[in-house]
Amino acid sequence: MMVALMLSTLVFAGFFLFLGQFQKGSSDLGLLLERDSNLWLAPLLLSRWIAPTGNNRWDQPWPGVTVQPDLLELNSDSHGRDGFPDSQLDSSFEALQLRDSKSNLQIKSGHGSFQPVIKNVADLRFDSKRMPVITIRLEAATDRPPASFEGNLSHPVEFLVLLRNYRPNLFEETR
Amino acid sequence: MDKRELGFTLVEVLISLMLLIVATTSLFTGLGHAFHHYGLAQGRWKATIEVWNQIEVLRADPPATGTPLLILPHSRPLYRSIIRDSRALGKSGWEILIAEK
Numbered sequence: 001m002m003v004a005l006m007l008s009t010l011v012f013a014g015f016f017l018f019l020g021q022f023q024k025g026s027s028d029l030g031l032l033l034e035r036d037s038n039l040w041l042a043p044l045l046l047s048r049w050i051a052p053t054g055n056n057r058w059d060q061p062w063p064g065v066t067v068q069p070d071l072l073e074l075n076s077d078s079h080g081r082d083g084f085p086d087s088q089l090d091s092s093f094e095a096l097q098l099r100d101s102k103s104n105l106q107i108k109s110g111h112g113s114f115q116p117v118i119k120n121v122a123d124l125r126f127d128s129k130r131m132p133v134i135t136i137r138l139e140a141a142t143d144r145p146p147a148s149f150e151g152n153l154s155h156p157v158e159f160l161v162l163l164r165n166y167r168p169n170l171f172e173e174t175r
Numbered sequence: 176m177d178k179r180e181l182g183f184t185l186v187e188v189l190i191s192l193m194l195l196i197v198a199t200t201s202l203f204t205g206l207g208h209a210f211h212h213y214g215l216a217q218g219r220w221k222a223t224i225e226v227w228n229q230i231e232v233l234r235a236d237p238p239a240t241g242t243p244l245l246i247l248p249h250s251r252p253l254y255r256s257i258i259r260d261s262r263a264l265g266k267s268g269w270e271i272l273i274a275e276k
Contacts, residue, residue, distance in 0.1 A: 007188040011195055018199045025206050029213060040220055043227060133235045159224055160231040 024147040031142040031153060038118050038140045042105070043159045045117070046098070046136065049107065050074060053096045054163040058132040065163065067128035072098040072136075100124035105138070122154045132163045222262045226269075229258050237273040244272065251275060 053074040057064035066073040074096045092110040099106055104116035105124055120141045127135035141154040183191075233256060243252030251274050258269040 004183050004185040004188045007185070007192060008183050011188060011192050014199070015195055018195075018202070022199075022202050022206060025203075026209075029206070029209055032213060036217065036220070043224065130232075130235075133231055157224060158228075160228045162231045162235050164234070 021148070028146045028148050031144070031146060035120065035140050035142045035153060035155065038120060039138065039155060039157050042118055042136075042138050042140075042157065047159075047161050049093070049096060049109075050098075050134065050161045051163065052076075052078070053093055054134070054161075056165050058163045058165060060165060067126050067131075067134060069125055069127070070099060072096075072126045072134070098124075098126075103141075123156070130160070132165070133160045134163065135160055219262060222260060226258055226260050233258070233271065233273075239273050239275045 050072070053076045054065050055076070056078070057074070057076055064075045076094055078091075078094060092112070095110055097108040097114070099114065100121050100123070101114065102116075103119065103121055105118040105121045106114040107117045108114045118138075118140075120143060121138065122141040123137070123139040125137040127137070129135070135158060137156060137158045139154050139156040141152075145151075146153055238256060239254045241254050243254060245252055253272040253274055256271045256273055258271060260268040
């Protein structure tokens with residue numbers, strides 16, 4: 001009887017102990033996957049926005065690419081009536097600004113306002129040392145600290161986006 | 176009161192202990208597999224970014240150097256360049272042929 005009582009106590013204690021550890025482990029895995037989904041999305045998403053807007057702008061007579069450590073601004077008059085530049089940056093993909101604000105990667109396109117695109121951004125840096133390749137360093141963090149160990153789960157990624165001058169416009173642009 | 180109603184018998188407790196061990200082992204094995212595959216996916220993603228960056232550098236400044244390859248007589252010479260892929264584990268990676276500008 002005493003042995004059964006002790007063992008049943010052990011079983012209950014072990015059940016709750018292992019259940020707690022499993023819950024912590026699976027919770028931390030969920031944090032990592034959520035953080036990495038932001039990191040894995042960033043190169044694909046940003047390259048599809050940055051490159052089309054910044055192409056044909058680097059080292060050209062007309063300005064359009066401004067790279068600051070915490071702000072990337074791209075302006076390109078690539079679209080207008082009949083497919084030719086019209087000196088109007090109306091289309092959403094003709095004017096682009098990227099920045100880090102309130103732990104969000106925010107993008108402003110066209111005449112709109114800054115909108116959060118990627119959350120939990122710990123750091124965002126732009127570098128133009130290797131132009132025409134823009135170096136983007138993005139560090140993503142988790143929603144909360146890990147449950148099963150002490151430490152920081154922020155993780156960086158550094159990727160490059162090439163701005164090509166492949167299709168000079170037929171006519172000189174006015175802005 | 177019947178003696179059997181006082182609590183669990185030793186056999187019942189041993190069976191529940193065995194079930195707890197089996198269930199716990201299964202759960203932690205599954206969690207270990209999940210972390211393992213997460214590590215694999217993260218490694219592949221890092222390798223993908225490395226290749227991505229190599230391709231962008233190569234596109235920005237194609238190094239037309241080395242021994243030229245002539246596919247056809249009097250054609251433009253092509254030059255070999257290698258994209259190193261850490262997923263290839265020591266193999267050569269991707270071979271890119273670059274033409275002179």
